[in-house]
Amino acid sequence: MTSSDKTLADRTYRQLRGDIVNGRLAAGSKLKLEGLAQDYAVGMSPLREALARLMGDLLVVSEGQRGFWVAPLSLDELDDVSRVRALIETEALNAAIRNGDAQWEREVTAAFEALAAVEEHLPHTSDALPPEQLEVWEARNRAFHAALVSAAGSPMLIKLRALLYQQSERYRRVSLNVSRGWRNVHDEHRAIYDATMQRNALRACRMTELHLSRTAEEVRKAMAALSRDDDAPGDKA
Amino acid sequence: MTSSDKTLADRTYRQLRGDIVNGRLAAGSKLKLEGLAQDYAVGMSPLREALARLMGDLLVVSEGQRGFWVAPLSLDELDDVSRVRALIETEALNAAIRNGDAQWEREVTAAFEALAAVEEHLPHTSDALPPEQLEVWEARNRAFHAALVSAAGSPMLIKLRALLYQQSERYRRVSLNVSRGWRNVHDEHRAIYDATMQRNALRACRMTELHLSRTAEEVRKAMAALSRDDDAPGDKA
DNA sequence: TCCGACAAAAATATCGAAATAAGATTGACA
DNA sequence: TGTCAATCTTATTTCGATATTTTTGTCGGA
Numbered sequence: 001m002t003s004s005d006k007t008l009a010d011r012t013y014r015q016l017r018g019d020i021v022n023g024r025l026a027a028g029s030k031l032k033l034e035g036l037a038q039d040y041a042v043g044m045s046p047l048r049e050a051l052a053r054l055m056g057d058l059l060v061v062s063e064g065q066r067g068f069w070v071a072p073l074s075l076d077e078l079d080d081v082s083r084v085r086a087l088i089e090t091e092a093l094n095a096a097i098r099n100g101d102a103q104w105e106r107e108v109t110a111a112f113e114a115l116a117a118v119e120e121h122l123p124h125t126s127d128a129l130p131p132e133q134l135e136v137w138e139a140r141n142r143a144f145h146a147a148l149v150s151a152a153g154s155p156m157l158i159k160l161r162a163l164l165y166q167q168s169e170r171y172r173r174v175s176l177n178v179s180r181g182w183r184n185v186h187d188e189h190r191a192i193y194d195a196t197m198q199r200n201a202l203r204a205c206r207m208t209e210l211h212l213s214r215t216a217e218e219v220r221k222a223m224a225a226l227s228r229d230d231d232a233p234g235d236k237a
Numbered sequence: 238m239t240s241s242d243k244t245l246a247d248r249t250y251r252q253l254r255g256d257i258v259n260g261r262l263a264a265g266s267k268l269k270l271e272g273l274a275q276d277y278a279v280g281m282s283p284l285r286e287a288l289a290r291l292m293g294d295l296l297v298v299s300e301g302q303r304g305f306w307v308a309p310l311s312l313d314e315l316d317d318v319s320r321v322r323a324l325i326e327t328e329a330l331n332a333a334i335r336n337g338d339a340q341w342e343r344e345v346t347a348a349f350e351a352l353a354a355v356e357e358h359l360p361h362t363s364d365a366l367p368p369e370q371l372e373v374w375e376a377r378n379r380a381f382h383a384a385l386v387s388a389a390g391s392p393m394l395i396k397l398r399a400l401l402y403q404q405s406e407r408y409r410r411v412s413l414n415v416s417r418g419w420r421n422v423h424d425e426h427r428a429i430y431d432a433t434m435q436r437n438a439l440r441a442c443r444m445t446e447l448h449l450s451r452t453a454e455e456v457r458k459a460m461a462a463l464s465r466d467d468d469a470p471g472d473k474a
Numbered sequence: 475t476c477c478g479a480c481a482a483a484a485a486t487a488t489c490g491a492a493a494t495a496a497g498a499t500t501g502a503c504a
Numbered sequence: 505t506g507t508c509a510a511t512c513t514t515a516t517t518t519c520g521a522t523a524t525t526t527t528t529g530t531c532g533g534a
Contacts, residue, residue, distance in 0.1 A: 006301030006524095007488065009289070033515065043490040044516085045282055052246070052286045056293015058396075064243030065496055067515060077392070084393045091324055155314070156321045159295075160397060243496095244516065270487065280518045281488085302524055304487060 009046035013053050016040070020059045020070055021166060022138075023173045028072040031060065058167065075223055078171050082216040085164035089212065090205040092149035092157045097201040100151035105197065111147040112193045115140040119186035134176065138169070144189065148196060172215060175222035183218065185211075246283035250290050253277070257296045257307055258403060259375075260410045265309040268297070295404065312460055315408050319453040322401035326449065327442040329386035329394045334438040337388035342434065348384035349430045352377040356423035371413065375406070381426065385433060409452060412459035420455065422448075 005011040016036075019025045037047050051068050054060035062068045096104070118137050123129065129137075142165065149161055188211040195204035242248040253273075256262045274284050288305050291297035299305045333341070355374050360366065366374075379402065386398055425448040432441035 004301060009488080010301075037490095045285065045489055048282065048516085049285050049289045049488095052289035053293060056290055064241060064247075065515065066498095080391050080393045084391065084397070087324070087328055154317050154321065156317045156401075160321070164393075246516080271485090282517060285488085286516095302487065303526095 007046070008042050009049040009053075012040050012042050012046050013050035016050050016054060017057065017059060017166075020054070021170050021173065023170070023177070025070050027070050027170070027174075029070050031068040031070060033067065057163065059170075073171060073174065073223070075220060078216060078219060078223065081164060081167045081171070082212060085161075085168055086209050086212050088157060088161050088164055089145075089149065090208055092152040092154065092161050093196070093204055093208055094201045095152040095154060095157070096149050097196060097199050097204060099153045104147075104151040107150065108144075108147045108193070108196065111140070111144040112189065115144045115189060116186065119189065122182045122186070129176070142169070148192070168212075168215070171219045171223075174226070175219040178222045178225060179218065183214070185215075188214065244283070245279050246286040246290075249277050249279050249283050250287035253287050253291060254294065254296060254403075257291070258407050258410070260407070260414070262307050264307050264407070264411075266307050268305040268307060270304065294400065296407075310408060310411065310460070312457060315453060315456060315460065318401060318404045318408070319449060322398075322405055323446050323449050325394060325398050325401055326382075326386065327445055329389040329391065329398050330433070330441055330445055331438045332389040332391060332394070333386050334433060334436055334441060336390045341384075341388040344387065345381075345384045345430070345433065348377070348381040349426065352381045352426060353423065356426065359419045359423070366413070379406070385429070405449075405452070408456045408460075411463070412456040415459045415462060416455065420451070422452075425451065 005014070016025070025031070031051065033044065033047060037044060040047065051060055051062070055062060059071050060068050061071050100108075115137075118133070118140055122137075145165060146162070149158060152158060188207065191207040192204055192211060195207055242251070253262070262268070268288065270281060270284060274281060277284065288297055288299070292299060296308050297305050298308050337345075352374075355370070355377055359374075382402060383399070386395060389395060425444065428444040429441055429448060432444055
């Protein structure tokens, strides 16, 4: 699609990843190989290769001779991911603030302003957001957070951060489907941005932790609500 | 081999991973698919599936339509991996010391004593170690470090730690091939073990950092020596 | 002679489809 | 009601076809 789709397996990997992260493929659902091969119009070989790579991203799990599933979501894992993400993200941001040069500042500013342009007229009370606008926000949010840490000078930190961001995104998408409006997430982004530009690493990391924990809290509530909804209408045997 | 080899791709994944980590497949070398398929006695599909999974472990890199390579090693990456590993490992150890119960203590003790049994009569000056004994030490070292953090209560931390340990192991194996003997690594392990058993998290983490940075330093020297050797005898065009 | 562009050939990576084998399901029988 | 076997579904793998890259060889110009 966008970048390096030299091979069919590559393209399928990206498509599948997107469909899992944004929830089009439900968490925990069985991935029927034949069906997927048809949907994505590929043969078994590229499909299996894509699935194997997604296992490394912790988006797919497999069991011996029984097939593949979309990795399940759970409240416990949400807490786990959120905590580790905070650790990695603050470490990376700290390093970036230490190492970042003028070019980095420009990139962060550009990413922030692009994000701000979307966030400033977000519905505060509405319960639904046009999917297209949601995709734009997701992309710019991802870009902003990526830009912040891009000067960390540590490929490994950046790689792990990307992995954890993706995990978080899956959870966040769940809550966006049931959320009763947007909290003033823009203020939080601005606080992180300002502290970063002032090279106030301590404050920037604190604001980041706050931002992450608030997001996690929101997801937690949404998931709890969802599981209540799941239990109530369903009957026991 | 050992655990879940339900499928050919699984077995091949493990074999390849082992051969890369212990250096039987040289860093940076091209992985010729046909050759590998013969060596491991599998077809293309399971082989490619294994390689795709190894990409997720950062042990293999691939390029578009041009094939696979063993991920290269570099001094920069050694520093990067070492730093991030220290971050993750101390975080996990800290949590484990907070959460670990009596069962955990027993497991750590057992792992430590098994390791000690090998380390106590390690050659202090010898320059070569029988490969078989080296494998035993590697296994017990891995088990000891894994046991320490096993009670961290965070699957994600443990997963990332395992990834980084594996990266470090690759580098360590390089240095073991050229090392002029063993430093008193056993004292370092004992210091970590003692502090852990005393539930002295601060000291345990400090000792861990020291242990990791000393190991990294040793590897750094070995790699520098190797690259000198590589340059000197070789001729320019 | 030396180099560079170009074209053919070889090597190799990628992919799809059919064969195989393992697991799940159904139904008969005890 | 539980067990076993036959059947069906589905994952896994092999194999062969296709597409791409790399190498080799040839020619023409400096």
